[in-house]
Amino acid sequence: MIYITIDGPAGSGKSSVARSLAKELEFEHLDTGALYRVAALRWLRAKNREEEPDKFIEKMSFTNFELKDGKIFVNDIPLGNEIRTPEVGKVVSKVAEIPEIRDVITRKTRELAQNKRVVVEGRDIGTIVLPNACVKIFLTASVQERARRRYEEYKSKGVNISFEEVIREIKSRDRIDSTRKVAPLKAAKDAVLFNTDGFTLEEVVDRLKNLVMREIKKC
Numbered sequence: 001m002i003y004i005t006i007d008g009p010a011g012s013g014k015s016s017v018a019r020s021l022a023k024e025l026e027f028e029h030l031d032t033g034a035l036y037r038v039a040a041l042r043w044l045r046a047k048n049r050e051e052e053p054d055k056f057i058e059k060m061s062f063t064n065f066e067l068k069d070g071k072i073f074v075n076d077i078p079l080g081n082e083i084r085t086p087e088v089g090k091v092v093s094k095v096a097e098i099p100e101i102r103d104v105i106t107r108k109t110r111e112l113a114q115n116k117r118v119v120v121e122g123r124d125i126g127t128i129v130l131p132n133a134c135v136k137i138f139l140t141a142s143v144q145e146r147a148r149r150r151y152e153e154y155k156s157k158g159v160n161i162s163f164e165e166v167i168r169e170i171k172s173r174d175r176i177d178s179t180r181k182v183a184p185l186k187a188a189k190d191a192v193l194f195n196t197d198g199f200t201l202e203e204v205v206d207r208l209k210n211l212v213m214r215e216i217k218k219c
């Protein structure tokens with residue numbers, strides 16, 4: 001098994017970079033933000049049904065996640081764009097603060113990564129989930145740039161949202177993610193920091209691929 005971790009704030013380019021890097025290296029790709037988004041969607045639905053919070057946590061712990069060719073399956077159903085809505089975006093960081101949910105998703109992430117050559121992206125992968133990873137990368141970018149990317153992503157999916165709202169969502173998630181008590185967003189001490197402002201996706205992937213090829217020999 002070989003683990004490469006990519007952590008960073010919302011819109012830093014993690015997902016596109018992790019996906020392309022995994023493809024270049026012929027590794028699997030695991031987006032742990034998607035797992036937290038599944039939890040957030042479940043939480044919204046449970047709230048609508050006025051279910052007890054404990055029941056939602058118990059259901060999450062019995063949920064089966066699988067990873068096949070970069071696609072996540074939840075109880076055998078492939079995950080789609082239902083987790084990429086502004087409604088989920090608004091609550092996901094709050095749900096990700098619940099320690100029991102973090103425990104469940106940390107455990108599931110380790111199980112999914114086990115025995116694989118995999119690029120795993122998230123917020124706490126290099127620090128908490130896979131601290132012995134071979135290569136750790138921490139991506140950053142300015143708030144404006146990150147909001148611009150997230151706005152384009154929403155638009156391409158036909159979501160009706162203003163740029164100002166996206167800025168607010170990004171700033172709010174930055175604040176919650178980096179100040180929470182359990183597993184806050186931060187770079188691992190041994191992570192390589194990369195600010196992606198002004199770089200194209202290809203340039204970022206190219207540089208990271210060279211870095212990984214160099215470092216992987218030492219793992």
Ligand code: C5P
Binds near residue numbers: 033096122123173177
């Ligand atoms: O990566 P993405 O922006 O889709 O992640 C959604 C949210 O899930 C983040 O804002 C964060 O609150 C949470 N998350 C986390 N730990 C991870 C991955 C995501 O807390 N490893």
